[in-house]
Amino acid sequence: MRCAVALPASLLLPGAGASPARVQLDFHSAFLMNMHHFLYNLGVHPELLEKTGWTATPTADEMATLRGAVAWYHDNYAKRDLLFDEQMTAIKTALSVADTRRDASGLALPPQLASTLNSVAPIYARCLWAQHDASNRQWIAEAKRLDERYGAEVQEGIARHLQTPFPSTPIRIDIVVETGKRQGGYTDTQTVIPGGRPSYQGLAALEMTYHEISHIASTEKLEEMIDARLKATHRSADSDLWHAVQFYTVGAVVKAVLKRRDGIDYEPYADKGGLFKGYWSPFAPIIASEWQPYMNGKQTFEQAVVRMVDRLPAA
Template sequence: MRIAPQGAPRARTLAAATRKWRRSGVVILLAMLGLMALAIEAAAQVPVPGKGSSRARKPGEQLEAAQYPVFEFHSGFWNNLHHVLYEQARIREQRPLARPETPNQRAGTLPKLSAGLPGPGEVLTAEEARAWGEAVDYYVRTLGNRDLLFDSDMTILKNRLVEMANCGDLSGRSGAGCASGLKAELVAALESAAGVYRARWWNEHDRANRAWIAAATPLVQEHGTLLAEQLARVYQSEWPTKRIRVDVCVYAGVHGGYTTLDPLHITISSGDVRNQGAAALEVLFHEASHDLAEGVRNALLREYRQRSKPVRRELWDAILFYTTTEFVKQAISREGTAGRKRAEQEAYWDRHRLTARGWQNFQRALDRHWKPYLEAVMLGSAGPDDIERALARVVEAL
């Protein structure tokens, strides 16, 4: 999955990342269940003034060390509607909905993650059909061909809709705080579609989001402390000290999820088959790793430039995926993991190996040069410069 900063890139290098790792801030997870329960309970099924998917918190609020790592889950109406309309526009235009699972498979031939709306046999009233059709038309004309992550306007729109979670409208009719400031034509499209979405599909989508959160929560409770510790050690960084906001939507782009920084904000699809079961644990910590591993990205860019090689930007994401997957695989394979059958484990790793994501060219280099570094970190024998040496060898081998 991919990542882009919301604001100006932060200057973070591997040298800066060698600041002292605060073990006490990573290894204790005492308040996870209570905090997650609060976030889930705060998610209203229908946003009306004073009720919504997000409980209020002060800007920049931080948690005590005993509460790491904390993912604050949300299922928000406006953000879900936005992503559904984006998906429906791409369906109409026959644009890819998911990244190919094999290198030679065209994205356009993949099964749709969700069907067009309305579904087969579902009949809308004339007014509903007009309102929904006009909203999809607007997204086809203006947003369906844009990138959810790398287009800064799409990031701004997503952020604003998240902020409007407690509002029943976006034009300010229900109060000055609900005047979104978005383009009038966009507001009209979203508000027009909102009535249809509430009446027809929102309850089902919200239930799916809540079910995904309920399934992911015990996995994070059981394994999150150790995973946060391991990833912080690998990247010579600190686990984020603030709550990590995770917005769960029925659709979240071609990769099934994406992450923006400043602040760290994860969007994950509850309907994507790649995010189910043990993969929920991987996707959460993989996405959160982007906040830890900017130094890795900078080091890779330096290595490519020093060798006058074309930059392969997807290598950074492949390394984060590879690293998180290695540790998640260890975590769920340990004896005593409740309800985890070996057949389920094997099926998960078969689906999520690098070759299944078009990164097969990186597999050998990472196995040979990056995995030994991971093992040295876990044994406590890795030196402060070993991460840069490992990255240099990976780039040289490709």
């Protein structure tokens, strides 16, 4: 998901011949953040409330409270985008507190939202949180294991191909069971990942962690050069080419690292999900013929961008 904020001032810039300092991944399984996304997801999909697999069954009164909260989220937030809506960003920021905190009071939230969260908190804590927290922690443990073994090479490869370093300041990554967002994870200067989705589990946890955090700074040069060439050639400025290239690059780097280190045949997220066979199908041959040769050292970054953009339909 595209980042819509200013870049951090501090980036990982290694000296000549030096390995970059490791990006710091600050994983969280936070009660309030998870409850908010749980309710947002139900606000978008109210029918899922009755299908929830509770750890402990809510009482009739508790279900009435939950239905009221879901209806309120549906009316107030379901049509708001978690990434691009300023109010949703402010809510996420306000909820970025200690993982164990369960009281939404005093967090610069809209009063009715704080009241709604506080009304649901004891129900969520009793009936579902243990299950969600365990799922999140299992995902985090696997992501950390994968990052410890492969992360340095993945980070280096992405930074080298996109010619932009990662931030040197810690990146907060909140793991929730579901975001409620069709695309799944999202990132501004902070990342939220739906660890409960099968498509984000296993080896994909490594790819999607690095895919998301690369939205913070790593695509900046790519986006700027694509946008400049689109403007220079009078093409539509709304092209999603940069995002397709980002998906391809991160997936290709992870695939290569897993194969080189342990002989693992990995299918990248975009390939497994058919992203290049649907909306992005026009980009597939362009990336294969122009960007992949750049990644193989056959042409420059600048040449690849120019040639990719020039193959897009004219406005």
